[in-house]
Amino acid sequence: DAVMEVVGSSATLKLAIDLVRPGGTISSVGVHTANHFSFSPGEAYDKNLTYKSGRCPARYYAEKLLREEVPQRYPIEDIITHQFALEEGAKAYDVFDKKLDNCIKAVFGEHG
Structure with a gap:
């Protein structure tokens, strides 16, 4: 279809x-x-x-999805495996890129 x-x-x-x-x-x-x-x-x-x-208003939908839909359907804490302070940016990218310590998703700041 x-x-x-x-x-x-x-x-x-x-x-x-x-x-x-x-x-x-x-x-x-x-x-x-x-x-x-x-x-x-x-x-x-x-x-x-x-x-x-064509394009869509992605920012509008992304903001709405992140605020309303995603938290209800997908517990974000299930995919965030690593948290880093902003000052640890280089380390965070290295860990994520190389999948060190079984990294699935790395974020900056406190989440969850």
């Missing part, structure tokens, strides 16, 4: 075209930088596709 393409590469957009059923919809929210589409208008026409892309 629908495929959501979130990467923004030519390969993933082409895969979306290949996967979506005839009459289906592709919603592409990945940031595309290619100068051309990886599918032709003929391919879209033959499959009777609906293609949607």
